[in-house]
């Protein structure tokens with residue numbers, strides 16, 4: 001038995017949900033470039049869950065169901081008010097999603113119909129949790145979700161209390177489409193491992209949120225913004241980046257386990273970053289990001305991943321940087337739940353082996369002889 005560090009290149013499951021082949025990402029066979037251009041996030045959710053794009057009636061029915069399930073139980077709102085104001089936002093989301101199961105009578109009903117209903121509830125409630133947490137910690141009242149608007153619109157509305165303009169809604173909606181699923185990434189794998197024990201969907205999503213939080217995965221988008229804030233101006237970019245590279249430190253938002261010639265999602269986010277910057281009359285973050293990319297790609301051959309330009313996009317949309325990774329979860333819960341439903345549909349316990357590298361033939365030493 002020989003271990004492969006980080007399971008690189010190991011094919012751990014079959015899946016019909018998304019694929020990365022020769023650097024091309026598809027959801028249910030549809031190229032991400034086409035989806036980014038044409039699909040809404042709600043259409044994408046339906047596609048991931050049901051394997052086909054919805055017709056008008058199916059889309060309306062999904063949007064109605066999401067709206068009907070977006071409000072939080074009062075008990076959870078009460079609990080959110082007890083979280084320390086300085087709590088880590090992903091820890092808060094992880095705790096709140098875990099707690100949601102306590103208030104769902106069908107949390108442990110493992111029928112396919114109940115699991116799909118719970119997927120709807122999770123997708124509907126995550127944006128409400130994140131927005132409520134963000135407001136409560138600022139001493140503001142949470143805002144009830146509204147119906148008849150998209151998840152992107154509702155999230156910005158619940159965060160700020162104002163209806164966002166169409167450009168902001170479209171930009172966020174596209175970012176949600178781009179983050180929705182990504183084959184067997186670490187958080188999706190964590191979700192599948194958890195539910196393959198036949199544990200419930202809330203446990204699977206809670207595990208996934210824990211995995212997404214780390215800076216080598218979803219947490220990189222916040223880390224990119226921390227870096228941009230530290231650099232502060234375009235004049236400082238070169239010395240900051242060259243110094244990091246000389247010290248063999250990682251530049252957040254670059255590199256990828258699977259893509260070696262670039263992440264196909266990054267170009268869409270780069271374009272959005274430029275367009276939103278132009279519209280706001282402030283291209284500083286975009287220009288700093290482009291300069292960082294030139295240096296990191298030039299020096300190391302590393303290309304930006306999905307997390308790099310999303311940092312400047314979200315900041316320009318007015319989203320606080322510690323909500324970037326929760327926002328990733330608001331999108332990725334669509335993919336996590338699709339994978340969880342797929343795992344249940346043809347389950348086998350996921351239990352790989354470890355290559356033992358510790359000492360052998362060690363004898364027990366009584367405590368007073370140690």
Ligand SMILES: CC(=O)SCCNC(=O)CCNC(=O)[C@H](O)C(C)(C)COP(=O)(O)OP(=O)(O)OC[C@H]1O[C@@H](n2cnc3c(N)ncnc32)[C@H](O)[C@@H]1OP(=O)(O)O
Pocket residue numbers: 006215216217218220249250251252253254255256257258300302305306307
């Ligand atoms: C949504 C997402 O999860 S996308 C990924 C988000 N994460 C990040 O942006 C964090 C920064 N990037 C990284 O840490 C990595 O590129 C990962 C985690 C994404 C992929 O990791 P792995 O496939 O394990 O690659 P690994 O970390 O072994 O890197 C291979 C080599 O490239 C270097 N490298 C990889 N990424 C970077 C980076 N961002 N900056 C500088 N060097 C890097 C490594 O130091 C290593 O060099 P070495 O061979 O000289 O030791």
Ligand SMILES: O=C([O-])CC(=O)C(=O)O
Pocket residue numbers: 181182184185186217257258305306
């Ligand atoms: O696939 C990965 O390893 C990470 C990633 O890009 C994602 O989850 O979107």
